[in-house]
Amino acid sequence: MKQQPYRLPTGGRIERNRPISFVYDGRPYDGFIGDTLASALLANGVRLVGRSFKYHRPRGVMTAGSNEPNAIVQLETGAYAEPNTRATQVELYDGLTAASQNCWPSVGFDFGAWTSHFSDLFPAGFYYKTFMWPRSAWMRYEYFIRRMAGLGSSPRVPDPDRYEKMHTHCDVLVVGSGPAGLSAALAAGRAGARVILVDEQNEVGGSLLEETIAIGNDPAMSWANKVREELIALPETRVLLRSTAYGYYDHNLVMISQRVSDHLGLSERSTDIPRQILWKVRAKEVVLATGAHERPLIFPDNDRPGVMLASAARSYVNRYAVKPGSSAIFFTNNDSAYKAALDMHAAGMRVSGIIDVRSDISGSWAQSVRDAGIPIFENQVVVATHGKSGLKGVSVMKLNPSGDGVDGVTQRVHGDVLCMSGGWSPVVHLFSQSRGKLNFDVAKNCFVPGTPVQASITVGACNGSFLLSDCLREGFLAGTEAAKNAGFEAIVPDLPDVQEPELTEERAVWETPNRLPSGRGGKRFIDFQNDVTSRDVELAAREGYLSVEHLKRYTTLGMGTDQGKLSNVNGLAVFSRCTGHDIPALGVTTFRPPYTPVTFGVIGGRDVDHLFDPVRKTPMHEWHVSSGALFEDVGQWKRPHYYPQDGEDMAAAVKRECEAVGSTVGIADASTLGKLDLRGPDVKKLLNWVYTNAWNKLETDRCRYGLMLGENGMVFDDGVTTKLSDEHYLMSTTSGGAGHVHQWLEEWLQCEWLDMKVWVTNITTQYAVAQISGPRARDLLAELTSDIDVSPQAFPFMSMRCGTVAGISARVFRISFSGELSYEINVPANKGMALWRALMSCGQKYNITPYGTESMHVLRAEKGFIIVGEETDGTVTPMDLGMDWIVSKAKKNFLGKRSLSRSDIIKSDRKQLVGLLTDNPDYVLGVGAQIVSQINESPPMPMEGHVTSSYYGPRVGRSIAMALLSGGLKRQGETVTVWDRGNIVRAKVSSPVFYDRDGDRMNA
Amino acid sequence: MFQIDCPFCGPRWQVEFVCGGEAHIERPINPDMLSDDEWADYVFMRTNSKGMHYERWCHIHGCRQWFNAARDTVSDKIHATYRMGEKPPELSS
């Protein structure tokens, strides 16, 4: 065990019998269970923990919590690496490894420090002004800026940890387990309400963790632990520690990130326990007891390592038994620094004095300080800090009579820690996220919650109540009220006795007066994390910025993990001075979730890898796999893309597959095609409404193709519908379109045509479909059925027959998407594989060839069949597709009809579907290639259309393409110019039907 | 993330629903009699109320029923849900 030079011999909440070791920036150190990484570093005398964002100034630990701007570290390495963690919130565990960020190439020697000497290079808006023009310069600088900006580095390998999600409801959710939160949870819990108490730290207590005042007859933490024990013993109450309520959403939904095993050493973590859990809590009532953050003061070089918040210094002494330095100086505008000074004095630290901007300081806090022999420098301010990489002392001066400048001589005060307090800002983040408006409390110099918008109550320091007794009282009242609102009978618990001195008034001072104007002398930081100084805010005001939202983006004030925690009110105060508008008039920037960073791991939870999205497989999937098919994702479906043989590439496989379909017979798995079962007396009426063509004369067992339009007249689905009986139809939709079409039909049936009697059932996955296609398809089918007459007269094109195929009861549809003689055989899903195997074995003599989606697309393109989503994109009407024939003139009404006569739809220069035949028959155009009316040296060029589908067509022996071309229907025979990925290609406009124009083959 | 009270199933998370936009828009009986502007008003134009707004929701991952909801667009409080064909309740935000 090495010496920890700044560790106090007694006290604190660390477990001295559990020493542990850790590595920081490659060096070994020791600490205790109960430490944070920050407290352990301070105990070891490590004062330099990082370099600042823009100027790369040396920085030390400034806070003891989530508001830490400087001690941002990269935790662990490899798969466990986590960037941007705050050392003040990282619980120390044995073997922890961390490295400081933001200090390339090293924290000691810092290349970026030169920017400090050229700070005029980095004023507010620097990035915008310098790097937006010329663009190319940004590319050059970016590399260096990103390296210097030190955002840590994300792991390059998959996350080995497991994450979970929990959904739960409760009556009362209490956020924060300080005195206010504990008492609220207790009051609500005693009433029998289901209570969840959540706190980001490893123990309950909040501010009590460093409190020295007693509650009743107990030390503060004894009281807190008694309350915790009582809560845990209640059957309906849950206490979530190491859990950050980071987002407050609609209808009282609060998101909580629980760090279940982050505090354990990597070797102690078990795969049985998730690393983190994301809680989604829906609460009837929310009590916000989120506390307050102390504010820094703004003075020259207020970022020197050794400068920290007074409350943080107190926390290190009382909670972690760590001296943040050897001798402390305080600089304050309120009483809370006095508390800290007394505690540090009691712990045996030298306290050089309290510099207080107030004069005539009285009250019991000041009295106690004087009694302890600590000098108070009344009506004085710090005008400079001294020391190179760490603080050595400060210079102070008296304020002038009007308080806006300094007078007299400077006086030097020595010390290596400067504890500052500029007052307190309630942590209103969650309240603000819940859409509550904030009010500026002039007496307390802070924003406090206004009227809540959701069912919530704010209590304690979050409410601007900074006395312990007020926190307890408000907590009891709020917990009682919340329980009552949630329907429970509740009584307010008795308030324990608390003896605490009254607070004297704070003096509203933000940026302390100084000898020099803000542009000269040391930098005065407002936002330490983003290196925003008071001069930057002044510059923004001079340049005319008036909105705080613009100020934030222009200066980067309050960005990063800070999110306004440390900098918000101070920034506003300086902006207010510069613009002459008072703070309430300026308002605050929006507080957005998350309150502190949340890991992507916990947001993803188990919805990763193969659980990210369901995979749908057809009943014949395993056959495709064992036959060497390569698959294509179509929506969630896995479909065979093509079946390569003997080292074929895709082009060769597709050519072979298409030729087989054209010459003998091919077989494809069409199970994914959407299938909707429509029943009821009004199905025909519904079909007439949703399709453009007429359905009255369709006979039983006959099929008809239809186009479905939105009310805007644009095509959104197509498919074949078959009449099974007068009140029973089967509608097919595009693959993956069944859900959408089902939803569309239901919406109309439920919302508009309530009297129409139709029942729609999605039976897509109930049936397996084998599609056999090619001149020998009939011969193959005939061999496998004895009860279906397959002769062309008995079973014509566009009809359906029920019967037995390969001994399986089937519906056989004679429809064609390939342009060849074709049957789609539907059997119950669990018989799909049997059917497929029977067809394959019986088809052997015809050299039956399985084909995939690529060949399907080639075959249909040769035939000029559209695919919704390729030839259409939501802006294409049936007329644009040259499909006027399918739009009934006789029907008075159908969905989308009126839109087809709108002025824009009947324009003659609309993009219309054409075929394109390239002059070079071997050149296959790229899909998306632009048809241009004029060739320029480089884009842009005037565009008049684009290629929607393009293939080499084996059955027609040349390349073919479909395109949408302005006025295309009247441009047959014209030659157009296509700009295709840099190539200029000439092509002739043709009919989009390239193969078997008269349909003899599919009608055969 | 809202909590929506399905008139058929009770309160459920918003992820189970889809929103179908403004409610109580009736399809014109005789579209042929409408001018382009009048038809476009039905197809494209929707009110964007600040305050009480009546809209359609479908419990798509539940009972698959459509229903109407009265939601205050400022607070996102849902004041009422009711079945298709029922008259909207009288509400003020």
Ligand SMILES: [Zn+2]
């Ligand atoms: Zn429902």
